[in-house]
Amino acid sequence: MAILIGERPHQAIWRDYLGLNKPKVVVLMLITWLVGMFLATRAGVPWTVLVFGNLGIALCAGGAAAVNHVVDRRIDAVMARTHKRPLAEGRVSPAAALTFALVLALLGQALLLTFTNPLTAWLTLASLLGYAVIYTGFLKRATPQNIVIGGLAGAAPPLLGWTAATGHVSAEPLLLVLIIFAWTPPHFWALAIYRNAEYAKAEITSMPVTHGSHSTKVHLL
Numbered sequence: 321m322a323i324l325i326g327e328r329p330h331q332a333i334w335r336d337y338l339g340l341n342k343p344k345v346v347v348l349m350l351i352t353w354l355v356g357m358f359l360a361t362r363a364g365v366p367w368t369v370l371v372f373g374n375l376g377i378a379l380c381a382g383g384a385a386a387v388n389h390v391v392d393r394r395i396d397a398v399m400a401r402t403h404k405r406p407l408a409e410g411r412v413s414p415a416a417a418l419t420f421a422l423v424l425a426l427l428g429q430a431l432l433l434t435f436t437n438p439l440t441a442w443l444t445l446a447s448l449l450g451y452a453v454i455y456t457g458f459l460k461r462a463t464p465q466n467i468v469i470g471g472l473a474g475a476a477p478p479l480l481g482w483t484a485a486t487g488h489v490s491a492e493p494l495l496l497v498l499i500i501f502a503w504t505p506p507h508f509w510a511l512a513i514y515r516n517a518e519y520a521k522a523e524i525t526s527m528p529v530t531h532g533s534h535s536t537k538v539h540l541l
Contacts, residue, residue: 336406340389340417341382341424349381349477350374352500356481356493365485372435373484377477379428380444384473386421387452390414392460395522401515421452436484443483447476464527471504472497506540513537 353374357365389396389407393414396402406412412420425448432441455470463469478496483489512519512526513533519526527536 333411336411337420339406340386340412340420342385342388343382345385346378346381349474350378352496353377353477353481353484356478356496357485358481359478359492359496360482360485368435369484372431373440373481376428376431376436376441377444377480379424379431380448381428383421383423383425383428384448384452386417386424388456390417390421391452391456395524398522399515399518401518432484437487439487439489440480440483443476444480447473447480461523461525464525464530466525467508468505471501471508474504475500509536509540513540 357370357373389405392402393405393407396405396408402408407414407417429441429445432444450473451470455466455473459466459470475497478500479489479493482493482496509527512528513536516526516528516533520529527539531539
């Protein structure tokens with residue numbers, strides 16, 4: 321069904337649903353997932369784990385991203401960087417996006433349970449909920465330290481790759497997680513400084529909005 325925006329009818333197409341997945345972000349996650357996987361073993365990774373494990377992680381990450389689009393559709397609509405997203409422009413309805421996210425997450429979990437191991441599936445589910453529910457639904461609007469706490473979900477892929485290959489957690493993948501975890505806040509704060517006016521307009525509780533650019537630069541450093 322076409323959704324009216326002003327006087328222009330829009331029909332959701334496959335590109336809109338692909339956009340809900342944040343594919344560029346998912347590709348970056350898969351790269352770090354592969355790093356964790358290939359560092360985990362010298363014996364080589366079975367092709368089923370490599371192919372279907374990758375696909376499972378991608379589907380779960382895409383599902384979490386779709387939930388992010390639903391929760392943030394109001395603030396996306398008032399920011400120049402995001403105002404053309406499918407939900408912000410009304411090309412996809414919230415109900416359709418949530419259904420899409422649920423299907424992706426269930427398919428991803430099924431693939432991980434079938435072709436990797438339960439530990440990887442459970443850790444992936446925890447990361448999905450951490451990003452889609454805890455960070456997007458609560459932390460993003462509750463504290464300027466949101467990205468410090470919520471960044472753990474985005475730092476998890478190397479650990480997931482490691483557990484997919486080995487079936488257990490050890491110190492090495494946790495170090496990889498720590499590297500990404502430490503990189504995430506300065507990455508986000510630099511963007512928040514650049515987009516400070518838009519973040520303030522959208523009432524996002526980012527550090528530049530609550531503490532100013534100078535304080536944010538000190539924290540960034």
